[in-house]
Amino acid sequence: MKSGxxxxxxxxxxxxxxLLVTVLFAIRTGAVNITYREIFISMGKALGLNPKGNIExxxxxxxxQIRLPRVLLCVVIGAGLSVSGxxxxxxxxxxxxxxxLIGTSxxxxxGAALVFVIGKSFFSQYSTLLGTMILPISAFVFSxxxxxxxxKLSSSFGxxxxxxxxxxGVAINAIAASCTGFLSYIARDPQARSITFWSLGTFxxxxxxxxxxxxxxxxxxxxxALRYSKALNAxxxxxxxxxxxxxxxxxxxxxxIIINTLIVAIGTSVVGVIGFVGLIVPHLLRMVKGSDNxxxxxxxxxxxxxxxxxxxxxxxxxxxxxxxxxxxxxxFVGAPIFIWILLHQKGGKGGFYx
Amino acid sequence: MKKYIxxxxxxxxxxxxxxxxxxxxxxNKESEAQKKDTVRIVCxxxxxxxxxxxxxxxxxxxxxxxxxTYPEETKKITTVGYHRMLSAEGIISLKPTAVFYNGGADNxxxxxxxxxxxxxxxxxxxxxxxxxxxxxxxxxxxxxxRYFNAKSKADSLCLKIDNDMKLVTEKKKQYTDxxxxxxxxxxxxxxVYFPFxxxxxxxxxxxxxxxxxxxxxxxxxRMLSAExxAKFQPQIIIATDFGFDRLGGLDKFxxxxxxxxxxxxxxxxxxxxxxxxxLYLGPRTGENILKLMELIHKK
Amino acid sequence: xxxxxxxxxxxxxxxxxxxxxASFEPNKLAMIIGPNGSGKSTLLKIISNEIANYTGSVYxxxxxxTRKDKSDIAKIRAVLSQxxxxxxxxxxxxxxxxxxxxxxxxxxxxxxxxxxNQALEKMKMSAFSDRNYLTLSGGEKxxxxxxxxxxxxxxxxxxxxxxxxxDEPIASLDLNYQHEFLKITKEIAQQNTVTIAxxxxxxxxxxxxxxxxxxxxxxxxxxxxxxxxxxxxNLFNLYGLRCRVLKDxxxxxxxxxxx
Numbered sequence: 001m002k003s004g005x006x007x008x009x010x011x012x013x014x015x016x017x018x019l020l021v022t023v024l025f026a027i028r029t030g031a032v033n034i035t036y037r038e039i040f041i042s043m044g045k046a047l048g049l050n051p052k053g054n055i056e057x058x059x060x061x062x063x064x065q066i067r068l069p070r071v072l073l074c075v076v077i078g079a080g081l082s083v084s085g086x087x088x089x090x091x092x093x094x095x096x097x098x099x100x101l102i103g104t105s106x107x108x109x110x111g112a113a114l115v116f117v118i119g120k121s122f123f124s125q126y127s128t129l130l131g132t133m134i135l136p137i138s139a140f141v142f143s144x145x146x147x148x149x150x151x152k153l154s155s156s157f158g159x160x161x162x163x164x165x166x167x168x169g170v171a172i173n174a175i176a177a178s179c180t181g182f183l184s185y186i187a188r189d190p191q192a193r194s195i196t197f198w199s200l201g202t203f204x205x206x207x208x209x210x211x212x213x214x215x216x217x218x219x220x221x222x223x224x225a226l227r228y229s230k231a232l233n234a235x236x237x238x239x240x241x242x243x244x245x246x247x248x249x250x251x252x253x254x255x256x257i258i259i260n261t262l263i264v265a266i267g268t269s270v271v272g273v274i275g276f277v278g279l280i281v282p283h284l285l286r287m288v289k290g291s292d293n294x295x296x297x298x299x300x301x302x303x304x305x306x307x308x309x310x311x312x313x314x315x316x317x318x319x320x321x322x323x324x325x326x327x328x329x330x331x332f333v334g335a336p337i338f339i340w341i342l343l344h345q346k347g348g349k350g351g352f353y354x
Numbered sequence: 355m356k357k358y359i360x361x362x363x364x365x366x367x368x369x370x371x372x373x374x375x376x377x378x379x380x381x382n383k384e385s386e387a388q389k390k391d392t393v394r395i396v397c398x399x400x401x402x403x404x405x406x407x408x409x410x411x412x413x414x415x416x417x418x419x420x421x422x423t424y425p426e427e428t429k430k431i432t433t434v435g436y437h438r439m440l441s442a443e444g445i446i447s448l449k450p451t452a453v454f455y456n457g458g459a460d461n462x463x464x465x466x467x468x469x470x471x472x473x474x475x476x477x478x479x480x481x482x483x484x485x486x487x488x489x490x491x492x493x494x495x496x497x498x499x500r501y502f503n504a505k506s507k508a509d510s511l512c513l514k515i516d517n518d519m520k521l522v523t524e525k526k527k528q529y530t531d532x533x534x535x536x537x538x539x540x541x542x543x544x545x546v547y548f549p550f551x552x553x554x555x556x557x558x559x560x561x562x563x564x565x566x567x568x569x570x571x572x573x574x575x576r577m578l579s580a581e582x583x584a585k586f587q588p589q590i591i592i593a594t595d596f597g598f599d600r601l602g603g604l605d606k607f608x609x610x611x612x613x614x615x616x617x618x619x620x621x622x623x624x625x626x627x628x629x630x631x632x633l634y635l636g637p638r639t640g641e642n643i644l645k646l647m648e649l650i651h652k653k
Numbered sequence: 654x655x656x657x658x659x660x661x662x663x664x665x666x667x668x669x670x671x672x673x674x675a676s677f678e679p680n681k682l683a684m685i686i687g688p689n690g691s692g693k694s695t696l697l698k699i700i701s702n703e704i705a706n707y708t709g710s711v712y713x714x715x716x717x718x719t720r721k722d723k724s725d726i727a728k729i730r731a732v733l734s735q736x737x738x739x740x741x742x743x744x745x746x747x748x749x750x751x752x753x754x755x756x757x758x759x760x761x762x763x764x765x766x767x768x769x770n771q772a773l774e775k776m777k778m779s780a781f782s783d784r785n786y787l788t789l790s791g792g793e794k795x796x797x798x799x800x801x802x803x804x805x806x807x808x809x810x811x812x813x814x815x816x817x818x819x820d821e822p823i824a825s826l827d828l829n830y831q832h833e834f835l836k837i838t839k840e841i842a843q844q845n846t847v848t849i850a851x852x853x854x855x856x857x858x859x860x861x862x863x864x865x866x867x868x869x870x871x872x873x874x875x876x877x878x879x880x881x882x883x884x885x886x887n888l889f890n891l892y893g894l895r896c897r898v899l900k901d902x903x904x905x906x907x908x909x910x911x912x
Contacts, residue, residue, distance in 0.1 A: 031447035058446065061475030066442050093738065185577065204441045205467035230754050237751065238738040240703055245805070246727025246755040290785070291741035321417065321444030322435030 015302035078308025082300035085278025106176035107146025139269035200325035201272035229294035276334025438464035518640020536588035580612030660709035687868035727755035730816035752804035
């Protein structure tokens with residue numbers, strides 16, 4: 001690492017430009033391609049202007065109702081998952097931590113499966129709002145219960161230590177996974193299929209409701225996380241040292257876990273489980289310019305959005321007109337990159353990457 | 355060196371994407387070349403697909419779901435994926451004038467948002483009835499016949515069904531025994547079996563063929579363990595094509611745990627049957643029942 | 654001024670510290686000496702507000718230390734540990750900037766940056782400011798942390814002392830830097846700073862300390878100027894070793910050698 005070479009601001013601008021290019025590219029590309037002219041006219045119409053030129057209603061609908069919400073959802077979920085990866089890695093002082101390790105994902109998966117199997121018909125008869133909200137709520141509740149259970153159980157030994165937390169995480173994950181497995185066993189065919197596909201993740205169900213829901217929770221969470229970047233940096237020195245720098249580490253941990261659960265559970269409830277993005281993105285950034293958490297959070301937000309969009313373009317193009325679950329793409333591309341990082345870093349000096 | 359990793363990773367992703375999307379474009383040009391004023395149907399139900407072909411409308415189908423495998427011509431048609439994992443974009447890219455589905459329990463469309471998305475974009479989405487009885491099937495054929503102005507063709511299909519079913523009733527009389535039949539879907543997967551329970555098209559066909567479904571569980575459990583399969587003691591086992599072929603034929607199949615303990619295995623009464631001839635009712639249901647009847651009474 | 658009144662601490666039935674009372678004055682370098690397990694580090698952790706479940710009281714400038722003071726006290730009190738766990742890539746500059754964290758809320762001010770640079774200069778580490786911390790040697794890392802700790806309490810608070818707590822800070826340093834380090838520590842102490850260091854080397858204590866506190870099994874054996882406190886009798890009492898004093902003919906320095 002030569003951390004002095006590139007300025008943070010240069011990196012932010014570079015990543016922002018790249019994100020913009022990727023978003024434009026992603027909006028245009030898919031099973032159907034959309035031209036800039038069509039994008040321009042559709043946007044004009046949506047903003048209440050009267051743009052010149054005609055557009056096929058199908059193309060306009062495709063852009064406004066399907067493609068645009070999908071790309072925007074990719075941006076926010078890619079950003080959210082990557083930021084949550086950065087937060088967890090900072091909190092645990094371990095670069096291979098992911099939400100799956102401490103019960104967050106498996107809890108969310110169980111919450112969602114529960115809705116698939118018993119919830120949806122039961123709740124949707126009350127109102128459409130509750131009907132659409134019940135999945136994210138259930139995912140968040142169980143994700144939070146699982147994460148807090150891990151946290152509380154590991155803190156019952158006095159101070160929360162990372163090793164104990166991870167061991168308890170393994171146990172809680174096993175419980176949550178077996179509950180989900182039980183549900184998919186007793187489920188009738190279509191429900192069991194929903195659970196299966198949900199566990200691979202897809203953006204194909206994106207609509208404006210889900211976009212608004214996820215933005216509403218994720219963006220404030222990321223901004224809030226940014227406030228803790230300094231404290232997370234101090235935590236890298238160790239819990240005692242962070243305490244000497246005036247940081248209440250117990251409070252910090254609880255807050256970071258709540259923020260993280262919120263981001264992961266809401267995102268996962270909408271698009272399913274998408275692995276490896278949260279693991280890889282902070283890794284790449286750390287190799288480029290160190291582990292300052294302020295940089296990692298901002299950078300992860302940008303780079304995560306970029307990578308998620310690229311992965312989604314692949315997922316909707318490779319089998320077009322059919323579609324590949326994005327979880328398959330991210331794991332297929334992410335896992336080799338992860339291994340490559342580990343091997344590549346073997347020759348380097350110092351730290352976890354040694 | 356290491357600072358280039360990010361750039362490298364992104365570049366590789368981008369190039370993959372470009373490669374992939376250029377393939378997608380190629381496919382689009384083909385479909386754009388076709389005329390716009392023709393009827394273009396995307397049909398995501400195997401039952402509807404077969405009836406459309408039977409009505410002589412198969413050439414209007416531009417996209418089908420993965421489970422639509424009859425008739426043979428379906429193999430040349432673009433698939434839009436599994437019917438529970440459809441993509442609105444993919445369907446739109448085929449520029450359909452209408453999307454056909456019938457939302458039966460076995461034919462659920464997913465994800466939930468796909469149909470609303472298609473409607474929002476302005477694609478015509480047509481739902482037909484899900485036919486689980488012979489009468490419903492005939493009505494469905496008439497519905498589709500009206501849609502395509504092919505009433506005479508629909509009438510003759512219905513007549514064929516009536517004649518076939520009459521033949522079924524007559525032939526059944528010659529058999530006095532009522533063998534117990536188990537239909538095993540997908541063979542054995544993850545140590546469990548997927549037999550058809552006492553509901554749906556396959557169960558109906560067993561009854562019409564003069565047999566009785568060995569699986570008399572009333573619960574909705576679809577996956578049965580080897581022990582339960584052995585307990586049902588089927589005299590005949592019908593294995594659908596995929597599971598039967600995957601396991602490598604009769605000799606392998608009859609050695610499976612549970613199945614090996616059944617009278618069917620001991621007497622070699624295990625037969626292969628095409629999945630798409632059992633899962634739904636259609637114009638050929640009568641023929642298929644006759645085929646089934648011969649198999650289960652073969653002794 | 655830092656005061657300890659009747660500090661006791663036990664883990665289960667095991668008494669770590671027993672009724673410790675002492676006071677430490679600014680402008681003096683105080684050292685705590687004792688064998689392994691005598692409670693030195695525990696005492697330092699109580700003073701630095703890391704351990705809370707003790708009995709007795711700690712007063713910083715006549716103000717009782719409580720659990721809630723964490724962020725306020727961090728502006729005037731810095732702690733340097735034996736070694737840090739930091740195992741993520743960060744630049745030296747970023748590590749030193751952590752010392753300023755108690756002083757700014759989101760982004761460092763120009764003053765914070767200038768203080769970091771001065772602290773690095775003081776530790777002769779300016780040339781390293783862009784280097785990856787992980788690529789440094791053990792001694793260099795410790796110097797970076799010392800710069801960080803200095804940056805934390807760089808400014809004199811208006812109506813208060815500064816407090817610097819050091820837990821075996823020189824273990825990983827070579828001879829040259831051990832002396833360098835203690836000279837700088839003494840210099841800081843003399844600028845209105847209450848300075849307490851846990852240390853093992855009796856001879857360094859004799860050379861640099863203004864007061865020495867001897868600790869054995871959680872009890873104070875002696876507390877006073879090094880010449881009075883570090884005696885062959887006390888050392889025998891402390892370690893069970895017989896020592897001889899050697900006087901340097903060229904200066905007033907005393908040295909102890911173990912027989």
